[in-house]
Amino acid sequence: MQLVAYESRSSVNDIHLITRVVAGDAAAERELYETYVDRIYRLAFRLAGDDELAQDFTQATFIRAFEKIGSFRGDSSLSTWLHSIGVSVALNGLRKTKRQRNREAPMEEGISIGSSRTEAEPDLKERMARAIDALAEKYRTVFVMHDVEGYTHEEISGALNIPIGTSKSHLFQARSKLRVALADFAPEWVS
Amino acid sequence: MTEDNFEKFLKQTAQSYNAPPARVPREEMWNAIQAKRAAGPRVVYGGGLASDGSSKRFGTRVWLGAAAAAMLLVATGVGIGRWTAAPVSQTASTIQVPPKAVVAPEQGGEEPTGEPNVSAVDQPSYRGSASGNNQVATVAPRAGRESSRASSQVATTNTPSAPTPSSAYQLTTVRHLSEAEALLTSFRQRSNSDQQMDAQLGVWARQLLSNTRLLLDSPVANDPQRRPLLEDLELVLVQIVQLSPGAAPQDRDLIEKTLQQEHVLTRLRTAIPAGPQRGS
Numbered sequence: 001m002q003l004v005a006y007e008s009r010s011s012v013n014d015i016h017l018i019t020r021v022v023a024g025d026a027a028a029e030r031e032l033y034e035t036y037v038d039r040i041y042r043l044a045f046r047l048a049g050d051d052e053l054a055q056d057f058t059q060a061t062f063i064r065a066f067e068k069i070g071s072f073r074g075d076s077s078l079s080t081w082l083h084s085i086g087v088s089v090a091l092n093g094l095r096k097t098k099r100q101r102n103r104e105a106p107m108e109e110g111i112s113i114g115s116s117r118t119e120a121e122p123d124l125k126e127r128m129a130r131a132i133d134a135l136a137e138k139y140r141t142v143f144v145m146h147d148v149e150g151y152t153h154e155e156i157s158g159a160l161n162i163p164i165g166t167s168k169s170h171l172f173q174a175r176s177k178l179r180v181a182l183a184d185f186a187p188e189w190v191s
Numbered sequence: 192m193t194e195d196n197f198e199k200f201l202k203q204t205a206q207s208y209n210a211p212p213a214r215v216p217r218e219e220m221w222n223a224i225q226a227k228r229a230a231g232p233r234v235v236y237g238g239g240l241a242s243d244g245s246s247k248r249f250g251t252r253v254w255l256g257a258a259a260a261a262m263l264l265v266a267t268g269v270g271i272g273r274w275t276a277a278p279v280s281q282t283a284s285t286i287q288v289p290p291k292a293v294v295a296p297e298q299g300g301e302e303p304t305g306e307p308n309v310s311a312v313d314q315p316s317y318r319g320s321a322s323g324n325n326q327v328a329t330v331a332p333r334a335g336r337e338s339s340r341a342s343s344q345v346a347t348t349n350t351p352s353a354p355t356p357s358s359a360y361q362l363t364t365v366r367h368l369s370e371a372e373a374l375l376t377s378f379r380q381r382s383n384s385d386q387q388m389d390a391q392l393g394v395w396a397r398q399l400l401s402n403t404r405l406l407l408d409s410p411v412a413n414d415p416q417r418r419p420l421l422e423d424l425e426l427v428l429v430q431i432v433q434l435s436p437g438a439a440p441q442d443r444d445l446i447e448k449t450l451q452q453e454h455v456l457t458r459l460r461t462a463i464p465a466g467p468q469r470g471s
Contacts, residue, residue, distance in 0.1 A: 033224070037220065041211065041215050041216075046208065048209070051212065054211070058220055059224050125207045128205060148205045148206065148208055175197070
């Protein structure tokens with residue numbers, strides 16, 4: 001339902017909205033927030049896997065957007081611009097969190113792709129989650145955005161500031177690694 | 192077919208990955224955003240928002256703080272300048288006095304027999320007060336009334352006081368000049384056919400050239416004796432650096448000629464204090 005609200009927006013509406021926000025219209029700020037918050041929050045949650053972090057990232061995204069909207073030049077759509085801020089905030093935040101966690105638990109063993117079947121066999125969802133977590137950041141981000149959240153390659157390209165071909169390549173790599181990691185479950189998709 | 196199935200399977204299964212809650216905490220996040228923005232500096236979009244009283248007060252406070260900090264900085268600078276000005280000017284006056292003593296052996300074309308006299312005047316802070324004063328006293332009758340007055344100034348500044356702020360520079364300069372002297376001596380003594388030696392000297396000269404240029408940009412270069420010496424040394428070092436291992440004998444002769452014409456080695460040895468503290 002939120003996607004409908006998002007998708008029905010036109011660039012004309014965006015320009016009008018931006019103009020009002022830049023002029024200091026508090027209602028316009030709220031409107032911008034309401035329009036995009038769900039998508040930003042969902043993506044932040046998918047990347048962080050934690051409600052508190054997702055909320056922090058979402059808030060930081062909008063705070064930064066309100067600060068910088070005066071310099072928004074309209075080279076891309078408002079949605080793309082906002083998502084590029086959101087992804088940047090989330091990935092930077094996750095790196096910082098990861099560093100802190102590594103400092104707190106340096107001896108914690110890393111999770112590897114394709115663990116052997118001699119270990120306790122987790123169910124499919126858990127194996128899937130671990131395999132996605134183990135992907136390199138650039139592959140995981142594209143995979144989550146495309147296959148999980150349904151972003152197009154054009155949107156991913158704009159948000160991550162990478163060429164569309166690179167986005168497709170990253171998705172291909174991510175899927176290949178996941179296929180290897182989930183080889184034990186091949187009957188699930190071969191049949 | 193298998194590929195399509197896998198993609199479908201992947202997309203379906205991955206929906207459970209970090210699945211967000213059905214309800215997005217919009218109000219909570221909005222309130223938090225407003226609170227954070229209110230706590231931080233007020234955002235003004237290209238002058239779109241009128242500033243309120245609190246931001247005015249904030250601005251005034253910042254300006255007052257900045258002005259106070261600037262005044263403190265200036266006052267500190269002036270204080271440091273006044274504190275350091277007196278010893279520096281005294282040192283400068285003593286350095287300007289003995290140019291005759293330095294030039295004398297050069298003009299005569301002799302080896303620097305007057306070396307201790309010069310170094311005593313030129314390097315007051317590296318010698319004991321007794322020896323320094325004695326040597327200056329021996330200079331006085333030769334140099335006449337002017338030098339006599341000057342030497343008395345030297346004597347006063349030669350007292351074993353705490354090192355002046357330029358002592359570090361002086362020490363560095365002496366070390367540098369000692370090393371330059373060693374290089375030039377090695378250069379003169381090398382064999383014309385020893386290309387490996389030339390290459391090593393080139394590397395050494397390059398290092399010394401950098402330091403010479405640094406010294407030329409330092410307060411050491413304010414010394415009217417040191418500056419020409421450093422400039423001549425720079426010229427010689429450049430020539431040695433540019434000397435390729437297979438250079439013609441004429442190129443080496445050119446360097447040799449510069450060394451002789453400018454008495455670079457002699458002046459270097461004169462500028463380096465003798466004795467146990469040499470080069471230390």
